[in-house]
Structure formats: C-alpha cells, structure tokens
Amino acid sequence: MFYELISSMAILVRSKLICCALVITILSIIIATGQSLELFGMLRPLPSVLGVLSLGGMALLWRDIRSKVKGENRTLSSLLSQYFAVKVVGWLGKRQRGKQEADTLNIRQVQEETLLKRLRKNADTCYGKQYDFSSIKDCEAFRTRHPVTTYEHYRELVTRVAAGEEKVLIAEKPLILAMTSGTSGASAMLLSTKDTNTEFFLQGVAVCLDAMRRVFPASDSLQRTTKFFYSPTFRQSEAGIPIGPNSSTPASSRHMLNLYTTPAPAFQVPSERDTLYLHLLFALKDPSVGTLESNFASTVFYAFSALQERWQELVEDIKLGRVSPALALEPGVRASLEGQMKPDPERATQLLTHFQQGFVGIARRLWPQLNLVLAVDSGSNQIYGEMLRERYCQGIPFYSPFYAATEGLIGVNLWPEEERRRYLLCPRSMFCEFLPEASLDQETPEKHTLLMEEVQEGHSYELIVTNASGLFRYRMGDVVKVVGFHNQCPVVEFQYRRGQMLSVRGEKVSEVMFLGALKRAISQWPGAQLVDYCCAESAIMGESCGGSDPHYQVFLELKGVRNLTEEQRYKLDQCVQEDSAVYKSFRFKGSIGPMRVQMVAVGAFKELRKQMMAFSNTSANTFKMHRVLRRKEYADFLLGKTI
Numbered sequence: 001m002f003y004e005l006i007s008s009m010a011i012l013v014r015s016k017l018i019c020c021a022l023v024i025t026i027l028s029i030i031i032a033t034g035q036s037l038e039l040f041g042m043l044r045p046l047p048s049v050l051g052v053l054s055l056g057g058m059a060l061l062w063r064d065i066r067s068k069v070k071g072e073n074r075t076l077s078s079l080l081s082q083y084f085a086v087k088v089v090g091w092l093g094k095r096q097r098g099k100q101e102a103d104t105l106n107i108r109q110v111q112e113e114t115l116l117k118r119l120r121k122n123a124d125t126c127y128g129k130q131y132d133f134s135s136i137k138d139c140e141a142f143r144t145r146h147p148v149t150t151y152e153h154y155r156e157l158v159t160r161v162a163a164g165e166e167k168v169l170i171a172e173k174p175l176i177l178a179m180t181s182g183t184s185g186a187s188a189m190l191l192s193t194k195d196t197n198t199e200f201f202l203q204g205v206a207v208c209l210d211a212m213r214r215v216f217p218a219s220d221s222l223q224r225t226t227k228f229f230y231s232p233t234f235r236q237s238e239a240g241i242p243i244g245p246n247s248s249t250p251a252s253s254r255h256m257l258n259l260y261t262t263p264a265p266a267f268q269v270p271s272e273r274d275t276l277y278l279h280l281l282f283a284l285k286d287p288s289v290g291t292l293e294s295n296f297a298s299t300v301f302y303a304f305s306a307l308q309e310r311w312q313e314l315v316e317d318i319k320l321g322r323v324s325p326a327l328a329l330e331p332g333v334r335a336s337l338e339g340q341m342k343p344d345p346e347r348a349t350q351l352l353t354h355f356q357q358g359f360v361g362i363a364r365r366l367w368p369q370l371n372l373v374l375a376v377d378s379g380s381n382q383i384y385g386e387m388l389r390e391r392y393c394q395g396i397p398f399y400s401p402f403y404a405a406t407e408g409l410i411g412v413n414l415w416p417e418e419e420r421r422r423y424l425l426c427p428r429s430m431f432c433e434f435l436p437e438a439s440l441d442q443e444t445p446e447k448h449t450l451l452m453e454e455v456q457e458g459h460s461y462e463l464i465v466t467n468a469s470g471l472f473r474y475r476m477g478d479v480v481k482v483v484g485f486h487n488q489c490p491v492v493e494f495q496y497r498r499g500q501m502l503s504v505r506g507e508k509v510s511e512v513m514f515l516g517a518l519k520r521a522i523s524q525w526p527g528a529q530l531v532d533y534c535c536a537e538s539a540i541m542g543e544s545c546g547g548s549d550p551h552y553q554v555f556l557e558l559k560g561v562r563n564l565t566e567e568q569r570y571k572l573d574q575c576v577q578e579d580s581a582v583y584k585s586f587r588f589k590g591s592i593g594p595m596r597v598q599m600v601a602v603g604a605f606k607e608l609r610k611q612m613m614a615f616s617n618t619s620a621n622t623f624k625m626h627r628v629l630r631r632k633e634y635a636d637f638l639l640g641k642t643i
Contacts, residue, residue, distance in 0.1 A: 503537070504537050599643050
C-alpha cells in the first residue's frame with residue numbers, strides 16, 4: 001500500500017524537486033511511525049540511509065516552500081497542507097485539461113458517450129424503464145423517444161424521491177435536494193448526486209485552477225484567501241434528505257477552512273450580517289491576503305459596501321484585540337474567536353490611514369500582495385464586477401471561472417486574462433442540445449434542437465441538458481450565444497434567462513440588451529454611478545403604476561446624483577430604441593408607452609435582496625438579483641422606496 005502511495009505521489013507531481021521531496025518525506029514518516037518497518041520487512045536494512053535522505057528531502061521541500069509568497073502567522077502544518085493541496089490539484093488540473101483538450105477534437109463521440117453513460121446508469125429506475133433506456137444505443141434514438149421537458153415534468157417524481165422512494169429518477173440516493181435560485185420564477189427542487197459534485201470538481205475546479213495558475217502565476221502562493229461564503233440553513237425531507245442550496249458551503253469545504261482567513265467558529269454564526277463582519281475583521285487583520293473569493297461578484301460587492309459602512313468599528317476591534325460586542329454570538333463561539341485576537345494598534349493605525357484616503361482602490365492598499373478576485377461576474381453579476389473594478393478593486397485582476405447552475409457544470413473559462421467572459425462547454429459534464437432563439441416559443445421544440453457540432457457561430461440558443469442528476473432533455477431557461485469554437489467544441493457567452501426578458505408586446509428585450517442601453521444612458525448623466533437596478537412590466541403592477549399603455553417600470557439605485565430630469569429619464573428609453581428595432585416600432589406606433597424611470601433610496605436593493613432570499617429559501621451563497629420582477633410585492637416594495 002505504501003509503495004502504491006509513493007508511486008502515485010511521484011506521478012502526481014511532475015517537478016523532480018517536489019517529487020523527490022514528497023517520496024522522501026513519506027518514507028521519513030514511515031520510519032517515524034515505527035510501525036511500517038514491521039509491515040515492510042524489505043525496508044529494514046535502509047533506516048540509516050532513509051534517515052539521511054529524509055533530511056535532504058525535507059530541506060528541498062522547505063526550500064521550495066520558502067520560495068513562495070506566504071501569509072503571515074502561518075503554522076508549519078497549515079503551510080504543508082496548503083502546499084500539498086495546491087500540488088495535487090495542480091496535477092489534476094493539468095491532467096483534466098489534457099483530457100478535455102482531447103475531447104474537444106471529437107465532440108460527437110464524446111457527447112454520445114456521455115449520454116449513454118447516463119442512460120445505462122439509470123436504466124433500472126422507474127423512469128428509465130418508462131422510456132426503455134436500456135434499448136437506446138445512440139443519441140438519435142434518445143431524441144426520438146424522449147420529449148423535451150420542463151420542471152413540471154419532474155415535480156411529482158422529485159416529490160416521491162423526497163418522500164424516500166428509491167430508484168425513481170436516478171439509481172442512487174441523492175446527496176441533497178437542491179433548490180434553484182428562482183431568478184426566473186419559483187424555486188425548483190432538483191436532485192444533486194455524487195457524480196454531479198465529482199464532475200464539478202474534476203472538469204470545473206481543477207481545470208480552472210490550472211488556467212488561473214497559468215495566467216496569474218502570482219496566485220501560485222501560500223497566502224491565505226478571504227472567501228465570502230455563509231452556512232446556509234438546510235431543512236430535511238420526509239426521508240431525511242437535506243434540502244437547500246447546491247453550492248460551496250463552509251461545511252462542504254471544512255477540510256479547506258485552514259486556507260481561509262476566517263476561523264472555522266465564525267461559520268457557526270447564523271446571521272449573515274454578523275458572519276460578514278467576521279469575514280472582514282479577520283481579513284483586515286492579515287495584510288498578506290492573496291485572493292478574494294466568492295461564488296458571485298455580487299457577494300464581494302456587498303462585502304465592500306459593508307466595509308465602507310463599518311470600517312471604524314472594525315479598526316477599533318483590531319486595535320483592542322476583540323470581537324465587537326454588538327455581534328450576537330454564542331458564548332463559546334465568541335470565546336473561540338476572541339482567543340484568536342490580540343491588540344494590534346500598529347495594524348489599526350495602518351488601516352485608519354488607508355480608510356481616510358477614501359475607498360477608490362482600497363483593496364490594493366489594505367492588502368498590497370492581493371493578486372486576484374475570484375468570482376463569477378457574468379450574467380446578472382456583470383454590473384457588480386464592473387463596479388468593483390471601477391471603485392474598490394482598481395488594478396486587481398478578476399477571474400470568472402465557471403458557467404454553472406444547480407443543474408451542474410456547463411462551461412469553464414479558459415481565457416482568464418480576457419475581459420469578455422466566454423466559456424468552453426464541458427463535453428463530458430452534460431449531454432447538450434440547443435434550441436434556436438427563433439424557436440423558443442414553438443409548441444414542438446423537439447423538432448428544432450441541434451447538437452454541439454451543429455450550432456453556428458453568432459447564433460443564440462436555449463440550452464437543453466441531460467445531466468447526471470435525473471434531468472433528461474431539460475430546458476434550463478438559459479439562452480447563450482455561440483461566439484466561437486475551440487476545436488469542435490462551442491464557446492459560449494451567457495445572454496439571458498428566458499423568464500428575465502422584458503416583453504409587453506412581444507418585443508423581447510433581453511437582459512444583456514437592456515443593461516447595455518442602461519450603461520450608455522447613465523454615461524450621459526453627469527456624476528451618476530449605477531449601484532443596482534431591476535425592471536417590471538406594467539401588467540404585474542396593476543393600478544399602482546399609472547398609465548394605460550403597456551410600458552416598463554425601471555428602478556435605479558444611483559450614486560452621485562440626487563434626482564434625474566425628465567430629459568435624462570427619457571434618454572434610457574431612447575437608448576433601448578436604438579438597440580431594439582421592434583421596441584422602437586412599438587414606441588413609434590404608441591403601442592408601448594414611455595418607460596417610467598424611478599430612482600430609489602440608498603439601501604433599497606439590499607432590503608429587496610433580503611425579501612427575495614426569504615421568499616425563495618435561497619442562501620447568500622447562491623442569490624442572484626432578479627433583473628425583471630415577476631412578483632407584484634417586489635415591484636410595490638421598490639415603488640415605496642422611490643425618491
């Protein structure tokens with residue numbers, strides 16, 4: 001067994017220096033235990049030689065560790081655990097990237113293999129027998145036999161799984177019942193399996209870390225990361241299956257928590273506000289933070305907003321070596337956290353100077369060795385990424401690594417250095433079909449879907465996926481644009497969610513189109529800076545919106561201006577007309593009334609976010625702001641916040 005371990009580790013790390021050090025270090029551990037010499041009689045003649053080699057190996061290993069940028073106040077064990085974790089994942093990333101490259105050369109075959117693997121695994125389930133999965137031999141037979149589906153097709157089946165019935169949709173018991181974020185309607189409950197998580201790690205995390213290290217070599221360090229994430233609340237189904245978000249959580253990352261600035265006890269705090277304060281407190285204590293990370297750029301933006309509000313309190317805590325008494329903490333948690341604090345007036349003075357200089361570019365001043373912000377900043381998170389780059393995180397690279405959803409991993413960003421967020425579809429994660437944008441409202445979408453090798457550059461499609469968690473030919477609602485190919489594999493940009501499209505007369509103004517028009521309009525409003533926005537169609541608002549002609553209600557939270565003139569408000573309507581010929585024609589005919597642009601009070605969107613999360617049972621880790629409101633309560637709330 002130890003020989004296999006040594007061999008595996010030797011293959012695992014290609015660098016001769018590290019390979020030698022790893023093997024020798026493992027042998028030194030074998031000697032140190034005193035048990036292995038009995039287990040491996042053939043090693044008995046070697047202890048003195050191995051003792052010398054182990055010292056040499058440890059020296060080489062330590063020299064390599066010392067050559068890397070390290071965080072402050074790190075223990076040897078935490079440095080070693082991070083060092084080996086980075087090496088292992090680095091090797092996995094290169095290996096998986098090589099496999100992925102080979103897969104992109106033969107997309108048709110790889111996609112069919114992926115599909116048939118899913119069907120064979122679930123052939124003996126109730127669902128698999130209903131559609132006779134065992135007799136399907138190719139993707140054409142599957143597409144002929146199985147309809148295109150939506151969530152309603154699975155609702156009753158998922159309910160049976162939640163109640164404890166086995167082999168309904170999938171062969172194994174799901175790890176969790178995953179709640180979607182509900183951005184385009186009510187939250188759906190989907191199954192999440194071990195296969196889904198394994199694919200996400202191997203085809204997503206490992207590959208993206210390889211791309212990150214290649215483009216941002218400074219990230220190959222032993223600095224700590226500040227990761228803004230929270231412990232979500234899970235409930236139990238009738239059968240005891242956890243129900244909650246399917247995302248990275250402190251519990252799922254418990255073996256990695258020593259790599260983060262936030263101590264583990266902080267994740268026992270139920271309040272998101274208090275946990276965020278603790279994230280900021282322990283990040284500010286460490287001037288050598290290397291990466292800021294979160295699932296979405298919005299979470300990083302909210303963190304800096306909180307920092308701007310509470311920096312004086314945080315500086316005082318660091319000066320006195322305490323955790324703010326205003327935080328509602330269990331006594332044991334407070335004692336554990338305060339045990340990791342000590343008065344640091346020198347750091348407090350540094351921080352005070354930085355904050356007094358303002359918040360533009362504050363991240364680089366707080367953490368001079370900060371080399372990366374790692375968070376998805378495409379789609380509905382695009383504006384948060386832009387605001388971070390323009391204000392708090394000036395000069396720091398951003399990497400938006402994945403295109404993923406509750407349904408699983410969809411694509412990876414192999415071009416971290418590019419501002420344009422595009423993603424290579426992962427050919428072994430899901431079997432993908434593509435419904436042309438012109439056919440989205442067809443009654444028989446089955447007749448119109450295309451395969452990966454059939455899509456065309458420059459065209460947009462809704463994704464239809466067959467995944468590892470019991471979804472077959474499932475309409476995700478995501479519309480993507482094919483912007484190129486890597487070998488035979490499509491490269492896509494996210495465009496919009498079907499339920500997040502504005503359409504009062506069939507004009508179909510997408511999120512990406514509206515945001516582009518909004519940014520152009522704001523650029524013509526002197527001093528105005530966008531904080532957040534959303535829209536509502538007049539039909540959902542009833543009498544509260546005023547006016548008889550269908551129109552858009554637009555809610556804006558802005559900085560730098562107190563009000564907008566009527567001319568400025570109309571500028572947004574003009575910009576949308578410039579981008580949408582159909583909208584312009586309806587406006588010209590009078591079929592669509594003028595856009596009503598409302599400014600809302602500071603903090604309105606933070607309050608709206610809390611309401612949305614409470615209603616949909618979405619955690620802070622997975623929340624995405626709804627750009628088109630579909631619930632009257634949300635629109636009325638913002639209407640009450642107008643200024």
